[in-house]
Amino acid sequence: MNTFGGPAFFIDRSDINTDEIIPAKYLTEISKKALKPHLLEDLRLENSDFDPRSPALQKATVLVTRSNFGCGSSREHAVWALEVNDINVVIADSFARIFRQNMFNCGILALEAAPEDIEKMFNLKGEVEIQVDLDNGRVTAQSRETGERVESSFTMNPFDLKLVRAGGWLAYADQQYS
Amino acid sequence: MGKTIAEKIFAAHLRDTPAPDNMVLDLDVVMCHEITTPIAILDLMEKGMDRVFDPGKIKAVIDHVTPPKDSKTATQAKIMRDWARRHRIRDFFDIGRNGVCHALFPEKGFIRPGYTVIMGDSHTCTHGAFGAFAAGVGTTDLEVGILKGVCAFRAPRTLRVDVTGTLPAGVYAKDIILNIIKRLTVNGATDLIMEFRGPVIDDLDMSSRMTLCNMAVEAGATSGICLPDATTARYLWPFISKDYESLDAAVADFATWHSDDDAVYTQTLTIDVSDLAPQVTYGFKPDQVKDISELAGSRVDQVYIGSCTNGRIEDIRAAASILKGRVIADHVRGILTPATPAVYSQALDEGLIKIFMDSGFCVLNPTCGACLGMSSGVLAEGEVCASTTNRNFNGRMGKGGMVHLMSPLSAAAAAITGEITHPGELLN
Numbered sequence: 001m002n003t004f005g006g007p008a009f010f011i012d013r014s015d016i017n018t019d020e021i022i023p024a025k026y027l028t029e030i031s032k033k034a035l036k037p038h039l040l041e042d043l044r045l046e047n048s049d050f051d052p053r054s055p056a057l058q059k060a061t062v063l064v065t066r067s068n069f070g071c072g073s074s075r076e077h078a079v080w081a082l083e084v085n086d087i088n089v090v091i092a093d094s095f096a097r098i099f100r101q102n103m104f105n106c107g108i109l110a111l112e113a114a115p116e117d118i119e120k121m122f123n124l125k126g127e128v129e130i131q132v133d134l135d136n137g138r139v140t141a142q143s144r145e146t147g148e149r150v151e152s153s154f155t156m157n158p159f160d161l162k163l164v165r166a167g168g169w170l171a172y173a174d175q176q177y178s
Numbered sequence: 179m180g181k182t183i184a185e186k187i188f189a190a191h192l193r194d195t196p197a198p199d200n201m202v203l204d205l206d207v208v209m210c211h212e213i214t215t216p217i218a219i220l221d222l223m224e225k226g227m228d229r230v231f232d233p234g235k236i237k238a239v240i241d242h243v244t245p246p247k248d249s250k251t252a253t254q255a256k257i258m259r260d261w262a263r264r265h266r267i268r269d270f271f272d273i274g275r276n277g278v279c280h281a282l283f284p285e286k287g288f289i290r291p292g293y294t295v296i297m298g299d300s301h302t303c304t305h306g307a308f309g310a311f312a313a314g315v316g317t318t319d320l321e322v323g324i325l326k327g328v329c330a331f332r333a334p335r336t337l338r339v340d341v342t343g344t345l346p347a348g349v350y351a352k353d354i355i356l357n358i359i360k361r362l363t364v365n366g367a368t369d370l371i372m373e374f375r376g377p378v379i380d381d382l383d384m385s386s387r388m389t390l391c392n393m394a395v396e397a398g399a400t401s402g403i404c405l406p407d408a409t410t411a412r413y414l415w416p417f418i419s420k421d422y423e424s425l426d427a428a429v430a431d432f433a434t435w436h437s438d439d440d441a442v443y444t445q446t447l448t449i450d451v452s453d454l455a456p457q458v459t460y461g462f463k464p465d466q467v468k469d470i471s472e473l474a475g476s477r478v479d480q481v482y483i484g485s486c487t488n489g490r491i492e493d494i495r496a497a498a499s500i501l502k503g504r505v506i507a508d509h510v511r512g513i514l515t516p517a518t519p520a521v522y523s524q525a526l527d528e529g530l531i532k533i534f535m536d537s538g539f540c541v542l543n544p545t546c547g548a549c550l551g552m553s554s555g556v557l558a559e560g561e562v563c564a565s566t567t568n569r570n571f572n573g574r575m576g577k578g579g580m581v582h583l584m585s586p587l588s589a590a591a592a593a594i595t596g597e598i599t600h601p602g603e604l605l606n
Contacts, residue, residue: 098316
């Protein structure tokens with residue numbers, strides 16, 4: 001099983017679609033690694049100087065965002081683009097169904113937390129470190145600058161947890177189904 | 179307690195219940211295209227698992243970028259082609275026979291009421307028009323589908339959408355679904371199956387029902403679904419006539435899938451379309467929808483008619499009714515891509531291709547192409563396209579480009595005037 005948690009990157013917008021996570025022009029790639037330089041390449045955020053090449057994003061292993069993350073195209077390339085950039089946790093108010101399933105199918109985490117908790121995480125100052133406790137369904141976000149912490153809980157569908165523990169849907173299905 | 183059509187299909191295909199709310203279903207059809215399948219194929223090969231659960235239940239097509247635009251897309255096509263040959267997948271559609279998956283596969287009779295269908299493509303929900311459960315999935319789900327013939331879903335919850343009233347002239351299924359998405363928002367139907375009901379749906383042809391179900395995912399729905407009836411049976415008759423004594427017998431059999439009167443719905447929505455105007459999107463989300471008159475006069479650079487949403491013969495006829503005897507505006511580039519070879523051929527027979535060409539349209543082969551900004555009509559920065567496709571995301575048809583989604587009739591009107599136009603102004 002993967003290990004989860006680490007430096008967080010925040011994207012303050014709802015309805016980020018998979019075209020924004022990885023534009024269609026890169027769907028001609030047949031290796032996941034080739035997607036690495038193009039994560040969130042065309043994302044534009046109002047009132048923000050978002051830069052897909054920022055050191056903070058390069059360093060991050062956790063993404064924190066708002067509602068309906070990953071809507072639109074079914075492309076698993078969106079999940080792979082995160083994965084090859086070492087991001088294996090996305091915390092959001094809510095996810096689009098296919099994206100959420102693709103995350104668990106790859107053995108990584110799409111965690112839904114309460115919007116008010118996510119709001120508090122957004123308000124933490126400076127660099128934020130996130131810890132994920134899968135067994136107890138808890139997420140802790142802590143500011144490195146002030147030491148301030150936000151604790152939140154998440155409920156994972158028990159089947160999704162099985163997928164994560166098995167290392168993904170292919171490994172699980174290969175064991176379970178003839 | 180009664181069951182919905184989705185609950186009946188899930189119950190009939192249940193292989194396993196790995197958790198209380200999760201159901202692993204046996205699949206009747208696994209559809210594959212060259213953008214999301216090659217990585218699954220390569221991964222299976224690498225893991226020594228290059229097998230298919232049933233070559234007869236796998237349908238494959240090269241449709242997204244065809245003919246290939248470069249070496250990379252040619253390689254994707256080759257991986258699909260070699261794989262289809264290796265596993266003796268009979269229903270593989272290559273150049274000359276290929277078309278947009280969600281238009282081609284129904285046309286071949288592959289989708290039947292009560293079926294379970296997946297594809298690595300979000301618009302797989304289109305096939306719900308036949309009373310099937312059809313869902314878009316990612317590559318890992320597709321990979322397991324290819325290998326094991328199963329896919330996992332959460333237990334079905336249904337949003338019932340009743341469409342009532344009388345559809346005004348010049349208003350189409352595209353306008354209905356855009357209006358529904360506006361009401362629901364882009365995540366209003368997440369984890370729900372949208373069941374389309376009511377007298378307006380009963381009167382729609384299969385092409386229009388496919389348009390409706392096609393865009394269910396734009397409100398976040400797992401799928402769209404219609405109850406299979408005489409219209410469904412007539413469409414499928416060439417493929418099912420051996421299985422049934424009569425059309426009536428097929429209709430009666432299909433009715434066993436219908437939702438029970440006492441079925442339980444998670445949510446309901448009723449929409450009366452009697453006063454519905456042609457609809458158009460204005461922003462970068464498919465729930466940003468207005469009456470077309472509110473955007474009238476906005477200039478467009480390109481008009482695109484095609485795709486799994488609106489590239490069928492009925493769509494081409496509707497657009498041609500406006501284009502006939504007219505020429506498109508000087509500054510507009512018109513692009514038509516009939517969704518399948520059969521649609522193209524039929525449009526030729528009916529003289530529709532000539533109408534498009536005489537009006538100044540460029541007529542392409544069937545392909546997904548520009549709908550997702552991959553080829554064949556990509557926009558430049560700052561350009562605007564009136565399009566019959568399904569997504570208006572920022573940069574969808576090319577970085578910095580803007581897409582207004584609308585019906586084929588409205589798109590044809592925009593081509594003639596060069597700006598967003600109520601099609602009623604051009605209808606004789």
